[in-house]
Amino acid sequence: MSTPALIPVASSNLAAVGYDPGSAELYVAFNSGTIYRYFNVPAAVYVGLMSAASHGSYFYHYVRRAGYGSQRLR
Numbered sequence: 001m002s003t004p005a006l007i008p009v010a011s012s013n014l015a016a017v018g019y020d021p022g023s024a025e026l027y028v029a030f031n032s033g034t035i036y037r038y039f040n041v042p043a044a045v046y047v048g049l050m051s052a053a054s055h056g057s058y059f060y061h062y063v064r065r066a067g068y069g070s071q072r073l074r
Contacts, residue, residue: 013056019046
């Protein structure tokens, strides 16, 4: 398993985000240093996250609260 490139984002909570369209996996690195992988995330959610005015708020409402399965990687 290789992690896609993580793109830095300006957020008080998120440090960087990556997406693998082949597996529909979203990777999120938090400012705390923790990295999570989220499963079965549609590409539209990734696009929305990257274009949101507030990455942290979008993540909370459309990823975390949406209930995607996740795995802590670090």
